[in-house]
Amino acid sequence: xIAVVGGGDQAVExxxxxxxxxxxxxxxxxxxxxxxxxxxxxxTLANEKVKIHWSTVVxxxxxxxxxxxxxxxxxKTDEETVLPVGALFPLIGFRPNAAFLPDExxxxxxxxxxxxxxxxxxxxxxxxxGDVRDQLxxxxxxxxxxxxxxxxAVEKYLEGLEHR
Numbered sequence: 001x002i003a004v005v006g007g008g009d010q011a012v013e014x015x016x017x018x019x020x021x022x023x024x025x026x027x028x029x030x031x032x033x034x035x036x037x038x039x040x041x042x043x044t045l046a047n048e049k050v051k052i053h054w055s056t057v058v059x060x061x062x063x064x065x066x067x068x069x070x071x072x073x074x075x076k077t078d079e080e081t082v083l084p085v086g087a088l089f090p091l092i093g094f095r096p097n098a099a100f101l102p103d104e105x106x107x108x109x110x111x112x113x114x115x116x117x118x119x120x121x122x123x124x125x126x127x128x129x130g131d132v133r134d135q136l137x138x139x140x141x142x143x144x145x146x147x148x149x150x151x152x153a154v155e156k157y158l159e160g161l162e163h164r
Contacts, residue, residue, distance in 0.1 A: 003028060003070055003085040005058055011091035012036035012044045018089070019049040026083060028053045030075060061088060096132040108134045119150035120157075127154060 002022035004015040007029040013036070015027040027044070032054045034041050044050055053072060059080070060071035069084045096111045106114040106122045112134035119127045129146035 001026070001083075001085045002087045002089070003058075003083065004089045004091060005029075006091035007031060007034040007036065008091070009036045009040055011089075012040050014089060014091055015050050016040075016044040016047055019047055022087070023049070025050050026053060026085065027051070028056050028058060028070075028072065030057050031055065058088075058090075098128075098132050101126075110134075117149070118153035119146055120153060125157065 001024050002018050003026045004011055004018065005028045006012075007027075011029075012027065012034055015025045018025045027050055029052065036044075045052070053074075055075040056072050057075060058070050059073045061067055062069040062071065062082070067085060067088050069082050070088060072081050072083055073079070074081075096107075096113065098105070098107070098111065098113055101113075102123075104123060105126065108114060113121055113128040113132055115121055115128050115133050119129055119133070121128055127150040129150050133146060
């Protein structure tokens with residue numbers, strides 16, 4: 001039994017994907033409607049192995065050396081229940097940690113840094129990789145690829161500075 005927390009695209013997609021590995025996937029969402037794209041919602045809601053807990057939050061993760069259960073609180077009734085689970089995936093959104101950078105660095109409305117395919121920002125010599133960068137998927141594999149690309153790009157940038 002697996003629990004996924006969130007209601008955006010990534011959480012809803014992940015819940016459907018995780019049905020391959022668990023007998024049931026509990027999708028816990030603090031609101032009474034999902035924020036995910038309609039097609040993603042329809043696909044996940046149609047999966048009989050996904051059980052959605054509307055207007056619910058996780059208040060405690062229980063277990064000695066691993067996750068064994070989670071305590072849930074229904075936000076409408078204040079009722080609390082304990083749900084035995086073997087895994088917990090909290091996918092409750094991203095906040096790019098880029099506040100330390102100057103305002104001149106171009107960002108999306110959500111605060112993600114805008115880069116080109118070489119991971120360059122609009123500020124010469126400033127590169128961005130991983131979850132702080134505007135991209136479709138936010139996964140460690142993407143960050144590793146971004147890092148490789150940025151390393152090669154920085155090397156070329158520095159070589160260009162040496163030849164000035």
